[in-house]
Amino acid sequence: MPTAVRSKGFIALALLPALILFVVFVIVPIIWSAYYGFFEWKGIGATKFIGLDNYREILQDHIFWRALKNNMILIVSAIVGQVPIALILAIVLLKNSFFSRFVRSAVFMPMVLSTVVVGLIWGYIYNPQFGLVNTILEAVGLESWSRAWLSDVKVNMFAITIPINWSNIGPYMIIFIAALQNISPEIDDAANIDGAQKGKKLFYVTLPMIWSTVVVTLVLCISGSLKAFDHVMVMTHGGPAQSTELLATYMYNNTFRVYRYGYGSAVSTIIMIISALLIGINYILTRKKAD
Amino acid sequence: MELGTTRTTRTATASPGKKIAEKGLSLFGKLILLGYAVGTLYPLYWLFISAFKTNEDFFNNPYALPKEWKIDNIFRAWDLGDMGRGMLNSTFVTLTSVILTLVLGLLAGYVLSRFQFRFKKIVVSLFLAGLMIPIHSTLVPLFLMMKEVGLLDTYGALILPYTAFELPIAIFLSMGYMASIPKEIEEAAMIDGNGWWGIFGRIIFPLCTPIIATITILAFLRFWNDFSFALVFINTQALKTLPLSLALFSDGFGTDYALTMGAMAIAVIPTIVVYLILQDQIMKGMVAGSIKG
Incomplete structure (x- = not known):
């Protein structure tokens, strides 16, 4: 059968370039880093097999735990900061009026900016001398609250969450608007006829209807927060005194600043495992609730 | 969804x-x-x-x-930061990667949506796994691998990983879209004497314009704004992309605030103009991509 032969040739030629590129640049590196995690290697010269020593050292390094905690702060801030605000905005901006379209496109705008620009401009907003935050505090007589927001170890991690939330509320809002538009009008009407109050309607009608979307946004919050790197790299480099270190910056600093490639590989593998675990846990938890 | x-x-x-x-x-x-x-x-x-x-x-x-x-x-920012160079590099790297992503992604998406073959399930789940992989966990091994083969500090060091990481989204978006194209169209074309390549090039690809727009928007924003890959894989001044030339300002001209603001304005204007023109498509596209992701 010539056509069968021809389809086989087509399948191979059309699929293989994508498959090879993907495997070589995405899958192989993961296996590679799992493997190099067992070695001590400075990037040049001999590699030395050291078994689980890298992993042991990581787990005993309190900076690693701080980085993990900081990533958790980002996840919590995304879940309690981005998702509810996005949901509220979606509910009030559902209508396609000129006004809601304007607000929507303003809220979405930061998302298209480069993370470097976001990091730099917020670095200036937090600047202790001329920054907007301190200027406002002084203007309303709260001078005592003003501080160097990105250097003060008590608040800097929380200060970093704000620009990240600023960028990410827009897409979640649009996701929710799409989901809300898919709720059938009859259900909405039925709830209104039954005299459901707005708050009750939100919790007993609207939220359950879009629950699968809420789950998607929660997964996005987790995976997005674990990916965080750029903002911190630009604003603080993980400092001062490694107080704003994230898993990704911890990996970067250990690999490309002090050239411990084996150690960095082990950290990479741990990031993979943590994100798989978190996404798995979230999947199990939210599936139960949906039933 | x-x-x-x-x-x-x-x-x-x-x-x-x-x-x-x-x-x-x-x-x-x-x-x-x-x-x-x-x-x-x-x-x-x-x-x-x-x-x-x-x-x-x-x-x-x-x-x-x-x-x-x-x-x-x-x-001054344009001169001191060599931003013309950065903009050229960004444009070249982004364009090449977007085209590669589209061609490879749609071809693979077409095969996976239309043909049955032995390892199909494995291939699909491999790409699906690609959607979950935290991008930074591959920075170190990719750096080492590319160093080994001399790919580091070339345009390829950005184009190849960008395309590879964007392929899963491109493939799943195009698979979903192609499922809605009736098979009869292809059968008719087959009778007219077209081979699979002809069918793909002359019929499927043009029919996919809406999803091509979505994939292009997603890929463009991701590649144009990327910081981490460029930071790790590019060292030569002449190859630096726009986000890298910007980051330079925060270190090198730390106290020349007005100058840095000027540099940021240059970098931000193209994206804002594109956003203002295409905002509905950008919103829809980014959301479609992030939900699939």
């Missing part, structure tokens, strides 16, 4: 209850929303007015309009 995009009919036939809900958005509510929108845009507004100030003006009145609008910062 499909996005409800053509539901304009709903607002037109709004129920009485709906109308009450809409009236609920009182003047007070609107003012709060307006305040929120203005607050969101304020950092950008501040960036642009500061870009036209002298440093002295910036320090004395950081939040007022410029005393005198000066364009010097823009020109």
Whole structure:
């Protein structure tokens, strides 16, 4: 059968370039880093097999735990900061009026900016001398609250969450608007006829209807927060005194600043495992609730 | 998940209850929303007015309009940061990666949506796994691998990983879209004597224009704005992309704030212009991509 032969040739030629590129640049590196995690290697010269020593050292390094905690702060801030605000905005901006379209496109705008620009401009907003935050505090007589927001170890991690939330509320809002538009009008009407109050309607009608979307946004919050790197790299480099270190910056600093490639590989593998675990846990938890 | 995009009919036939809900958005509510929108845009507004100030003006009145609008910062930033070079590099790397992503992604998506073959399930789940992989966990091994084969510090060091990481989204978006194209069209084309390549090139690819737009938008923003890959894989000044030339300002010209604002203004204008023209498509595209992701 010539056509069968021809389809086989087509399948191979059309699929293989994508498959090879993907495997070589995405899958192989993961296996590679799992493997190099067992070695001590400075990037040049001999590699030395050291078994689980890298992993042991990581787990005993309190900076690693701080980085993990900081990533958790980002996840919590995304879940309690981005998702509810996005949901509220979606509910009030559902209508396609000129006004809601304007607000929507303003809220979405930061998302298209480069993370470097976001990091730099917020670095200036937090600047202790001329920054907007301190200027406002002084203007309303709260001078005592003003501080160097990105250097003060008590608040800097929380200060970093704000620009990240600023960028990410827009897409979640649009996701929710799409989901809300898919709720059938009859259900909405039925709830209104039954005299459901707005708050009750939100919790007993609207939220359950879009629950699968809420789950998607929660997964996005987790995976997005674990990916965080750029903002911190630009604003603080993980400092001062490694107080704003994230898993990704911890990996970067250990690999490309002090050239411990084996150690960095082990950290990479741990990031993979943590994100798989978190996404798995979230999947199990939210599936139960949906039933 | 499909996005409800053509539901304009709903607002037109709004129920009485709906109308009450809409009236609920009182003047007070609107003012709060307006305040929120203005607050969101304020950092950008501040960036642009500061870009036209002298440093002295910036320090004395950081939040007022410029005393005198000066364009010097823009020109100085363009020269000092070698931003023309950065913009060329970004354009070249982004364009090449977008084209590669489209061609490879749609071809693979077509095969996976239309043909049955032995390892299909494994291939699909491999790409699916690619959607979950945290990108930074591959920085170290990719760096080492590319160093080994001499790919580091070349355009390829960005183009190949960009494309590879964008392929899963491109493939799943195009698979979903192609499922809606009736098979009869291909059968007719086959009778007309077209081979698979002809069918793909002459019929499927043109029919996929909407999803091509979505994939292009997603890929463009991701590649154009990427910082981490460029930071790790590119070292040569002549190959630096726009985000890297910008990051340089925060280190090298740390206290020349007006200059840095000028550099940021240059970098931000192209994206904002594209956003203002294509905002509906960008919103829809980014959401479709992030949900699939």
